[in-house]
Amino acid sequence: MKRHELKMSKALRGLLLMLAIAGLAVAFLAAANWLPSLMQQGFARQYDSIEEAKRSLGLDTVLVPGYFPEGITWPPSFILAQKKPYKAVVMEFKEARAMDAALIVIQSSWQGSDAQLQRIRMSEVKEETQYRLKGKKVLLQVGTCENRMPCSRMTWREDNGFHYTVLLTSSPFELIRIAESMIR
Amino acid sequence: MKTLWDMNTIISSYWGMYAVQTVLHAAIASVLVDCAFIAWDIRTPHVKQRFRFMVIFLPLISFPLYQLIVPRRGDAYFRLESLLDSSKWFSLELWRGIPLFTVFIVILTLSAVIFVVQELLPIFFHMREQVRSAEEPVDEAVDEAVARKLSKALEGLPFNEELVEILNDEDLALFSDTGLNPRIYISTGLIKSFNTEHLQAAIAHEIGHIQRTRKPVLIFAYIFRALMFYNPVAMIEFRRLAQEEEKVCDDIAVELTGKPGALSEAVEMFRPEPEDIGPGAGAKGLSGIASSIEHYSHDALLKGRILRIGQRSRDGSHWGVPYAVTLALIVCINYFVV
Numbered sequence: 001m002k003r004h005e006l007k008m009s010k011a012l013r014g015l016l017l018m019l020a021i022a023g024l025a026v027a028f029l030a031a032a033n034w035l036p037s038l039m040q041q042g043f044a045r046q047y048d049s050i051e052e053a054k055r056s057l058g059l060d061t062v063l064v065p066g067y068f069p070e071g072i073t074w075p076p077s078f079i080l081a082q083k084k085p086y087k088a089v090v091m092e093f094k095e096a097r098a099m100d101a102a103l104i105v106i107q108s109s110w111q112g113s114d115a116q117l118q119r120i121r122m123s124e125v126k127e128e129t130q131y132r133l134k135g136k137k138v139l140l141q142v143g144t145c146e147n148r149m150p151c152s153r154m155t156w157r158e159d160n161g162f163h164y165t166v167l168l169t170s171s172p173f174e175l176i177r178i179a180e181s182m183i184r
Numbered sequence: 185m186k187t188l189w190d191m192n193t194i195i196s197s198y199w200g201m202y203a204v205q206t207v208l209h210a211a212i213a214s215v216l217v218d219c220a221f222i223a224w225d226i227r228t229p230h231v232k233q234r235f236r237f238m239v240i241f242l243p244l245i246s247f248p249l250y251q252l253i254v255p256r257r258g259d260a261y262f263r264l265e266s267l268l269d270s271s272k273w274f275s276l277e278l279w280r281g282i283p284l285f286t287v288f289i290v291i292l293t294l295s296a297v298i299f300v301v302q303e304l305l306p307i308f309f310h311m312r313e314q315v316r317s318a319e320e321p322v323d324e325a326v327d328e329a330v331a332r333k334l335s336k337a338l339e340g341l342p343f344n345e346e347l348v349e350i351l352n353d354e355d356l357a358l359f360s361d362t363g364l365n366p367r368i369y370i371s372t373g374l375i376k377s378f379n380t381e382h383l384q385a386a387i388a389h390e391i392g393h394i395q396r397t398r399k400p401v402l403i404f405a406y407i408f409r410a411l412m413f414y415n416p417v418a419m420i421e422f423r424r425l426a427q428e429e430e431k432v433c434d435d436i437a438v439e440l441t442g443k444p445g446a447l448s449e450a451v452e453m454f455r456p457e458p459e460d461i462g463p464g465a466g467a468k469g470l471s472g473i474a475s476s477i478e479h480y481s482h483d484a485l486l487k488g489r490i491l492r493i494g495q496r497s498r499d500g501s502h503w504g505v506p507y508a509v510t511l512a513l514i515v516c517i518n519y520f521v522v
Binding site (some may be wrong): 033041045080086112 | 189192193196212216219220221223224225258259260261263264266267268269270271272274275276277283323366505506509510513518520521
């Protein structure tokens with residue numbers, strides 16, 4: 001074999017070996033990602049129903065809306081729940097025949113920002129107001145979401161220690177009715 | 185529970201994520217680079233340095249770049265689909281609810297302490313010592329035989345004899361000042377102990393260090409390593425990079441003298457005495473153990489260099505594709521590690 005061909009053969013062998021190693025590295029990382037769930041329960045994952053999430057995580061209360069605007073129905077199209085590092089439940093509701101979530105309800109025991117749990121975020125707040133709704137102090141914000149759609153967001157804190165965020169890609173009037181149906 | 189909350193405050197912040205991901209990305213890059221050396225049988229030190237530089241440099245910029253391109257990287261939804269979500273491991277509760285994150289913080293703190301004690305402070309003291317020694321009068325009286333031996337050793341080497349300073353010291357000492365006014369410092373003990381060939385090889389190695397300052401890879405690597413003072417992987421990788429630098433200078437010395445055997449023998453003479461290595465060596469107590477470990481480590485490095493000098497190889501100029509492939513793999517895999 002000529003020297004040039006030998007070098008090419010060595011380079012190609014090295015490339016194949018490196019790609020195989022990279023594949024092993026990916027498999028190892030995936031296994032390492034799955035391992036904590038084997039050892040302890042409560043890490044963030046998707047659930048098929050609220051009841052399953054409550055059972056799995058031992059959550060006593062998950063507030064759900066009693067009112068939905070036209071086009072949005074129960075059950076949620078996506079449920080994410082966790083117990084570690086803090087308790088949180090995220091419910092997403094889509095409009096019929098729509099790709100993106102139109103309503104997001106977040107229940108979180110962490111007092112910090114729950115932005116990392118919001119699939120759709122408010123990119124611009126045009127107006128905000130604080131007032132009392134059914135005796136609870138709520139913050140209502142109206143603006144535009146990241147997908148440039150008008151949206152509104154309401155946040156409040158319940159007596160059970162949980163912080164609630166409801167985001168709707170629509171007018172604040174429907175949002176207030178949804179929140180009213182949740183607040184006890 | 186409060187501990188997990190506080191942990192979440194740190195790791196969900198920008199700088200918290202940055203600190204975590206620089207360590208993870210560096211670890212993955214280090215493994216892939218070592219695998220590249222095996223896959224392509226890369227042995228040339230200066231080529232290996234280029235690869236190791238990736239391990240120090242890439243993690244510094246990868247997180248900000250990834251976040252710039254995909255700002256939502258790091259939120260709960262990305263983490264669900266990621267290859268490795270570090271927050272799962274950090275949330276694992278050890279004894280009495282203490283999260284594994286605590287161990288991570290301890291490791292980072294130790295790395296930072298090692299950086300200050302073993303790297304930053306010695307630089308500071310060395311600079312202070314240089315200022316002091318510059319003020320002290322130089323001992324001009326040098327034995328003629330010693331001076332003649334040194335002149336003979338310097339013959340044929342590309343270095344001005346006037347820039348070689350002889351230190352009146354019976355120990356074996358040889359080092360270079362690679363600053364704006366390069367100097368080589370050599371002890372009378374070394375000149376007397378080495379024959380001319382050994383002396384020439386050893387000085388040629390120091391000339392290699394001086395020549396290498398024109399390509400300040402180590403300086404940039406150190407700056408990037410210092411910016412990640414808390415990163416244990418960057419610390420280990422920088423030290424490996426520095427070890428490669430010694431091998432590069434060995435290669436330069438062999439190029440200059442044409443005598444690899446003389447260099448091997450010269451390096452052999454710098455090895456610690458057997459009584460300084462091993463469990464019963466040196467003083468008792470912790471300082472004795474630390475000293476023994478240091479000597480053992482130093483001896484292992486010198487043995488490695490001696491072996492390599494006898495088996496020098498060249499990878500040629502065909503490291504471009506391996507470098508590009510390794511870089512691409514590191515960038516792609518690390519994107520999915522949060």
